[in-house]
Amino acid sequence: MANDIENVAGSNLKPLSELLMQDATLQLALAILIIGIITIVLLSRKISSWIDTKKIRYFRPYVTKFAKNIMLPLFATVLIVSVTVYIQAFELFDSQTAIDAANAGSELTPREIFAKILHTFVILVIGYTIASLIPIILSNNEARKMEKYDYQEWIHMRGFSDDKQDLFHQLFEWAPPKHGPSEMSEDDYQEKLKNSEGKNFLENYYTSKGVPIGSFKQIKSKTFEMWKKSEREKYKKYFNDCTSGNNETGQVLRIGVFPEEIYTISLWREQKRISNFEPIIPGARPPGWTERQGQNTPKSFKQMIPLIIVLGIIVGIAAWWEVDLVVVATASGGLAIGIGFALQETMQNYFAYLSIKKDKIFVEGDRIKLDNGYVGIVNMITPRVTYVKHGLNESVAIIPTRQLIAATIVNYSKDIAFVPAMVEVGASYLNDPEEVTSVLMKVGQRAMNEITDVQGRHLIVQVKCPYRNQHKPSCGCDTNILVDLDQPRVRVTNFNSSSIDFSVWVFVRDYGSQFKVKSDMRIMIIKEFKKHNITIPWPIQTEYRSNVDDELKKLEDTESVRKKTLKEYGTGDLNSSESHSEDSS
Numbered sequence: 001m002a003n004d005i006e007n008v009a010g011s012n013l014k015p016l017s018e019l020l021m022q023d024a025t026l027q028l029a030l031a032i033l034i035i036g037i038i039t040i041v042l043l044s045r046k047i048s049s050w051i052d053t054k055k056i057r058y059f060r061p062y063v064t065k066f067a068k069n070i071m072l073p074l075f076a077t078v079l080i081v082s083v084t085v086y087i088q089a090f091e092l093f094d095s096q097t098a099i100d101a102a103n104a105g106s107e108l109t110p111r112e113i114f115a116k117i118l119h120t121f122v123i124l125v126i127g128y129t130i131a132s133l134i135p136i137i138l139s140n141n142e143a144r145k146m147e148k149y150d151y152q153e154w155i156h157m158r159g160f161s162d163d164k165q166d167l168f169h170q171l172f173e174w175a176p177p178k179h180g181p182s183e184m185s186e187d188d189y190q191e192k193l194k195n196s197e198g199k200n201f202l203e204n205y206y207t208s209k210g211v212p213i214g215s216f217k218q219i220k221s222k223t224f225e226m227w228k229k230s231e232r233e234k235y236k237k238y239f240n241d242c243t244s245g246n247n248e249t250g251q252v253l254r255i256g257v258f259p260e261e262i263y264t265i266s267l268w269r270e271q272k273r274i275s276n277f278e279p280i281i282p283g284a285r286p287p288g289w290t291e292r293q294g295q296n297t298p299k300s301f302k303q304m305i306p307l308i309i310v311l312g313i314i315v316g317i318a319a320w321w322e323v324d325l326v327v328v329a330t331a332s333g334g335l336a337i338g339i340g341f342a343l344q345e346t347m348q349n350y351f352a353y354l355s356i357k358k359d360k361i362f363v364e365g366d367r368i369k370l371d372n373g374y375v376g377i378v379n380m381i382t383p384r385v386t387y388v389k390h391g392l393n394e395s396v397a398i399i400p401t402r403q404l405i406a407a408t409i410v411n412y413s414k415d416i417a418f419v420p421a422m423v424e425v426g427a428s429y430l431n432d433p434e435e436v437t438s439v440l441m442k443v444g445q446r447a448m449n450e451i452t453d454v455q456g457r458h459l460i461v462q463v464k465c466p467y468r469n470q471h472k473p474s475c476g477c478d479t480n481i482l483v484d485l486d487q488p489r490v491r492v493t494n495f496n497s498s499s500i501d502f503s504v505w506v507f508v509r510d511y512g513s514q515f516k517v518k519s520d521m522r523i524m525i526i527k528e529f530k531k532h533n534i535t536i537p538w539p540i541q542t543e544y545r546s547n548v549d550d551e552l553k554k555l556e557d558t559e560s561v562r563k564k565t566l567k568e569y570g571t572g573d574l575n576s577s578e579s580h581s582e583d584s585s
Contacts, residue, residue: 029083032083033079033080033083033118033121036079036082036083037076037079037121040072040075040076040079041072043075044068044071044072044075047068047071048068048071049256051064051067051068052255052256053255053256054255054256055239055255057255057256057264058239058255058262058263058264058265059232059235059236059239059265061264061265061266062136062139062140062143062266065136066133066136069129069132069133069136070129070133072125072128072129073125073126073128073129076121076125077122077125080118080121080122080125083118084118116320116321120317120320120321123313123316123317124313124317127309127310127313128310130309131305131306131307131309131310132306134305134306134309135305135306138305143266143269146269146270146273147228147269148224150231150269150272150273150277151224151227151228153277154168154227154277155168155172155216157277158216160277160279161277161278161279162234162278162279163230164230164233167226167227167230170219170220171218171219171220171223171226171227172216172217172218172219172223173216173217173219174199174202174203174214174215174216175214175215175216175217176193176199176202176213176214177213177214177215180202180213181205181207181213182207183207184205189202202214206464206468206474207464231269232265234279235265235268238263238268238280238282239262241282241283242261242262242282242283243255243262246282247281247282247283247284248281248282248283248284249283250283251283253282253283257287258288259287259288260287260288261287263280268280271285345400345402346384348402349383349384349385349400349401349402350383350384350401351402352401352402352404352405353381353382353383353384353401355405356381356386356401356404356405357381361404361409361411362378362409362411362413362414363378363381364378364379364380364381365377365378365413366378366411366412366413366414367391367411367412367413367510367511367512368388368409368410368411368412368413369409369410369412370388370397370399370407370409371407371408371409374388374390374397375390375391376388376389376390376391376396376397377389377390377391379396381401382401383401384400384401385398385399385400385401386398386399386400386401386404391511391512412510412511413510413511418461418507418508418509418510419507419508419510419511419514420505420506420507420508420514421460421505421506421507421508421513421514421517421518421521422503422504422505422518423503423504423505423518423521423522423525424493424501424502424503425440425501425502425503425504425522425525425536426496426498426499426500426501426502426536426537427499427500427502427529427534427535427536427537428499428500428534428535428536428537429499429500430535430551430552430555431500431534431535431555432562433492433500433502434566434571435532435534435562435563435565435566436500436502436534437490437492437502437571437572438562438565438566438568438569438570438571439528439529439532439534439562439565439569440488440490440502440504440525441488441490441504441569441570441571441572442528442565442568442569443488443504443521443524443525443528444487444488444489444490444504444505444506444521445488445569446524447460447488447506447517447520447521447524448460448462448466448487448488448506449466450520451516451517451520451521452475453513453516456475457475457476457477458475458477458509459477459508459509459513459516459517460477460487460506460507460508460509460513460517461477461478461507461508461509462477462478462487463478464478465477465478477509487505487506487507488504488505488506488572489504489505489506489572490502490503490504490571490572491503491572498537499536499537504521504525506521531561532558532561532562532565533554533555533558533561533562534562
């Protein structure tokens with residue numbers, strides 16, 4: 001075994017090993033070096049833990065990370081220099097044993113070998129330092145870029161809801177366009193520009209496409225710095241509320257604990273970004289919320305940099321010590337092949353997981369349909385299996401992640417999230433189909449304006465949020481529209497045995513919203529049909545005798561109501577209401 005190791009590592013260590021066996025002082029120096037390295041590792045961890053309990057770690061997270069990672073190499077460098085001075089002071093290599101070993105004919109003298117060991121430690125320390133600091137520097141640069149992105153969003157949103165004293169309008173002033181929007185007469189536009197109330201109306205005006213008019217110009221210099229100062233003041237208040245007990249928990253939140261109870265300023269900004277820059281409520285999230293959110297996120301390239309650097313340094317040091325890399329590569333390659341066959345499925349699952357995460361084929365929360373027809377919501381994606389929960393919580397499908405790469409998957413939430421909500425209804429043959437169509441158009445338009453969730457947000461997507469007509473902020477129903485939608489739509493779908501079948505549909509913001517929209521639209525249809533005396537045939541055979549004349553008489557009595565609706569809402573086709581107006585005249 002000793003011969004095999006010597007063949008792999010060369011003969012550089014042989015004279016040093018003989019010297020260590022004979023020289024107790026050199027043994028003591030080497031022991032001091034090893035014990036010292038262990039000591040400074042433990043000491044640096046202790047200091048790092050102490051820094052974690054300080055306020056600066058939350059306000060300057062990247063500075064403290066840099067400081068914690070630089071401590072260990074500094075201490076190690078001091079230790080190695082001290083050992084070198086100790087060796088030179090006591091002239092360890094000038095003893096007769098060292099002289100005999102130097103004359104033994106080896107390629108390197110013991111002095112050179114020991115110096116090489118010290119240099120190896122220095123290289124490892126420098127490599128470890130570089131490997132630790134590069135990701136921190138890259139993360140800091142990325143945070144600066146994201147800070148500029150937040151600033152641009154702040155301008156686009158004309159300030160955040162938690163700004164103090166309307167900071168945006170302290171720094172920017174609205175500049176009206178030369179001409180008004182197409183929906184407004186030029187005279188009306190120029191009249192509104194003459195007073196502050198009119199200008200405020202125009203500043204908050206949105207076109208039918210949901211686009212604001214005009215632009216904003218800076219009225220103060222260094223707006224970016226002033227905005228950053230404002231954001232830091234917000235974080236300072238958040239931190240003070242957490243540590244004073246003035247938060248949702250009613251308790252003093254601790255710093256420097258695991259899991260984290262308080263966001264650092266970088267995580268605080270990230271959470272604001274995720275929540276569309278809404279204010280972060282202190283203590284509203286359970287401890288460790290951010291850590292759990294990122295548990296299943298694959299490692300980014302910058303997180304792999306330390307491993308790549310360390311492996312490169314180890315290979316370089318091995319070559320420097322004349323280790324036979326061919327033998328090492330052959331042995332490790334054979335071992336890797338054996339492990340690869342044993343973990344083949346595991347590796348397939350892992351790389352499938354990376355592909356799904358990186359390409360965002362689907363993400364947690366997406367509603368998908370599998371090959372076997374199973375429809376559910378992606379609950380969790382792991383490197384081994386993926387959990388898909390049934391939409392009605394009936395079951396959970398557990399699928400090996402690798403199978404999802406080769407399968408055909410229908411994603412109901414990818415890119416364009418909205419889906420159609422379609423309601424079918426039959427009407428009597430005695431009713432005019434065009435009049436029925438107009439009533440259903442009315443129902444569709446009512447549904448677009450009136451059907452909301454518990455927070456007052458419209459469930460049906462639209463080109464322009466109805467709240468904008470009242471000069472209120474949009475509820476968000478018009479923010480994700482990438483195409484023009486022609487809705488509501490009404491079509492005659494079938495001539496049934498006892499009815500003419502119609503369908504009316506609108507587009508809702510997500511898959512789950514269609515169920516409430518369909519339910520509410522059916523209620524509206526029943527009420528509107530009763531109001532307009534439109535009959536939904538019963539699922540029984542009706543024998544008409546002399547009462548047909550009575551029904552026709554009732555229809556004639558309410559003809560004016562139906563004609564009015566037809567004229568106002570049309571049938572969903574262009575110029576239909578105009579043509580009927582001409583026919584009626």
